[in-house]
Amino acid sequence: MTQLALVIDLNVCVGCHACVTSCKEWNTSGWAGPMTDFDPYGADPTGTFFNRVQTFEVGQFPNTQTVHFPKSCLHCEEPPCVPVCPTGASYKRAEDGIVLVDYDKCIGCKYCSWACPYGARELDEKQKVMKKCTLCVDRIYDEALPESERLPACVMACPTNARLFGDVHDSESEVSRQIRDNGGYQLMPEWGTKPANHYLPRRKTEIRIHEDELVRADNPLKKEGVPARPPADRPTLDDTTSW
Amino acid sequence: MHPAFSVIFLTTLIGAGQGLFLALFTGQLYALANLLPQQDDRYFYGLGSDLAVLFLGLGLLASFFHLGHPERAWRSAAMWRTSWLSREVIVLPAALVLIALYGLIHWMEWTTPFFVIRDALPVDASLIVGVLAMLAVFALYIATGMIYASIRFLQEWHSALTVINYGLLGIASGFTFAAAFSAWIGNGLVGFYGTWAVIITLAALVTRSASLIRNRRIKHKSTLQTAIGIRHTHIQQKAQGAMGGSFNTREYMHHQSPPFLHKVLVVFMVTVFTLPILLLAASYWLESPYLPAAAFVVQYLGLLAERWYFFADARHPQNLYYQSVS
Numbered sequence: 185m186t187q188l189a190l191v192i193d194l195n196v197c198v199g200c201h202a203c204v205t206s207c208k209e210w211n212t213s214g215w216a217g218p219m220t221d222f223d224p225y226g227a228d229p230t231g232t233f234f235n236r237v238q239t240f241e242v243g244q245f246p247n248t249q250t251v252h253f254p255k256s257c258l259h260c261e262e263p264p265c266v267p268v269c270p271t272g273a274s275y276k277r278a279e280d281g282i283v284l285v286d287y288d289k290c291i292g293c294k295y296c297s298w299a300c301p302y303g304a305r306e307l308d309e310k311q312k313v314m315k316k317c318t319l320c321v322d323r324i325y326d327e328a329l330p331e332s333e334r335l336p337a338c339v340m341a342c343p344t345n346a347r348l349f350g351d352v353h354d355s356e357s358e359v360s361r362q363i364r365d366n367g368g369y370q371l372m373p374e375w376g377t378k379p380a381n382h383y384l385p386r387r388k389t390e391i392r393i394h395e396d397e398l399v400r401a402d403n404p405l406k407k408e409g410v411p412a413r414p415p416a417d418r419p420t421l422d423d424t425t426s427w
Numbered sequence: 428m429h430p431a432f433s434v435i436f437l438t439t440l441i442g443a444g445q446g447l448f449l450a451l452f453t454g455q456l457y458a459l460a461n462l463l464p465q466q467d468d469r470y471f472y473g474l475g476s477d478l479a480v481l482f483l484g485l486g487l488l489a490s491f492f493h494l495g496h497p498e499r500a501w502r503s504a505a506m507w508r509t510s511w512l513s514r515e516v517i518v519l520p521a522a523l524v525l526i527a528l529y530g531l532i533h534w535m536e537w538t539t540p541f542f543v544i545r546d547a548l549p550v551d552a553s554l555i556v557g558v559l560a561m562l563a564v565f566a567l568y569i570a571t572g573m574i575y576a577s578i579r580f581l582q583e584w585h586s587a588l589t590v591i592n593y594g595l596l597g598i599a600s601g602f603t604f605a606a607a608f609s610a611w612i613g614n615g616l617v618g619f620y621g622t623w624a625v626i627i628t629l630a631a632l633v634t635r636s637a638s639l640i641r642n643r644r645i646k647h648k649s650t651l652q653t654a655i656g657i658r659h660t661h662i663q664q665k666a667q668g669a670m671g672g673s674f675n676t677r678e679y680m681h682h683q684s685p686p687f688l689h690k691v692l693v694v695f696m697v698t699v700f701t702l703p704i705l706l707l708a709a710s711y712w713l714e715s716p717y718l719p720a721a722a723f724v725v726q727y728l729g730l731l732a733e734r735w736y737f738f739a740d741a742r743h744p745q746n747l748y749y750q751s752v753s
């Protein structure tokens with residue numbers, strides 16, 4: 185079974201919002217569009233987005249870290265948003281695990297958005313249907329695109345390569361390897377939704393050095409420091425034995 | 428959660444309509460058991476059922492205002508195997524039709540018994556349809572309550588008390604309406620319905636208070652730490668990805684201050700429970716035809732506040748991601 189997903193590396197995300205804008209650019213004019221904006225240049229702009237980058241400050245001054253946190257539908261393996269949908273508009277594809285909404289069936293009752301603990305679904309106020317990340321289902325299988333571009337728009341746009349895309353059920357894939365080797369984790373694991381998307385944590389490269397690794401305490405050649413002199417009235421080892 | 432008026436009206440109106448039907452049918456069963464005098468079928472049951480149908484119809488109408496695409500509402504019957512919303516969509520019209528049929532049977536006086544069980548229980552069309560409608564009405568209470576109780580992320584709702592409260596509050600307002608209706612047509616059942624209305628309102632007071640206490644003590648499973656997966660006791664949001672608000676800030680938040688919430692709580696506790704009970708008791712002593720009607724109006728308005736509070740009280744875990752704008 186294939187489960188396509190994103191792996192987002194919080195260690196390298198710089199919070200530039202390139203994924204947000206490229207997602208909007210691709211999807212508003214594509215299969216999943218439009219992603220309507222209201223009052224975009226006014227005082228109170230609002231609109232539909234599949235992906236948002238949030239910023240958190242971790243720690244207290246002066247020991248703080250700024251963490252940029254991209255958030256979109258996690259394509260849960262046990263998606264709680266799907267069974268609650270009364271029309272069957274929300275569904276999870278068996279072939280690749282992508283969770284999608286059929287805009288022609290959706291009645292805009294918003295019940296699925298209540299059942300997503302991550303707030304990943306947004307009702308489009310113009311089209312009045314529920315929208316969410318499609319993992320660019322209209323890009324990744326498009327044979328008109330060169331193979332290297334059959335990736336979600338956000339992955340293509342990320343300048344720091346913080347977004348990886350692949351099959352998390354294939355243990356040898358790049359995404360699985362990254363999750364395995366770099367401590368990839370899921371959001372809100374307490375709900376058992378099994379998000380397919382994973383996040384890679386902040387990592388610091390540290391080496392642990394002990395004092396005795398700097399001063400070689402048991403140096404057989406006693407290179408550093410002058411060897412202790414034996415007391416003058418005692419025979420030295422050289423006086424008593426010979427070999 | 429953001430309290431949507433369409434849903435507030437939907438749940439309170441159908442709750443009262445279902446309760447009114449249960450009151451009428453209880454009256455018929457009591458009369459069958461010779462605990463109450465036989466009623467003038469045509470007006471009491473016929474008109475009463477029409478009023479119940481009106482309540483349900485208005486509720487159904489209100490529900491359409493909740494939908495982005497009401498013209499596709501028929502599609503929502505599809506997923507009854509998994510979705511409580513879908514189940515409600517099926518049971519609501521079924522209950523409405525059965526209650527209408529029940530009223531029609533009484534209005535047309537198609538009440539010649541088909542057969543008599545043990546010389547004591549004459550079974551006629553109204554009894555059969557009444558039982559079916561009663562089952563539909565109970566199923567509808569359960570479906571409506573389960574829409575909210577089945578979402579496990581909304582821990583304030585995820586409890587059997589949600590379903591019980593939807594049922595008891597609806598039945599209480601229906602019986603209060605039945606008391607007002609009896610007082611209005613003067614059929615001498617005010618005392619019967621008024622007493623039941625008080626008893627059910629008191630029962631609802633117990634279960635609603637239990638849910639309020641439960642929600643005060645709730646320990647939320649999700650925290651900002653599990654939401655973004657960073658292990659630190661001090662995490663502060665600095666940006667939520669949009670400055671002008673989004674669906675996430677509109678749908679899941681009520682944007683009211685805690686003192687306002689507290690006021691709504693006090694208002695609905697007084698208007699749903701205290702005042703109607705006092706008014707019904709007073710109507711019993713004063714034999715006034717207006718007081719039961721006043722009790723219903725006060726209780727119904729109170730239920731609007733109660734439902735508003737029910738939504739505002741539930742804190743969705745997604746709000747963890749939307750704590751400050753910038």
Ligand code: SF4
Pocket residue numbers: 256257258259260263264265266283299300301302303304305316377
């Ligand atoms: S993140 Fe939310 S919308 Fe996406 S699959 Fe999971 S529950 Fe559904």
Ligand code: SF4
Pocket residue numbers: 268269270271272273274285289290291292293294295296297313314
């Ligand atoms: S808003 Fe649309 S997709 Fe969501 S539950 Fe309702 S019908 Fe289904």
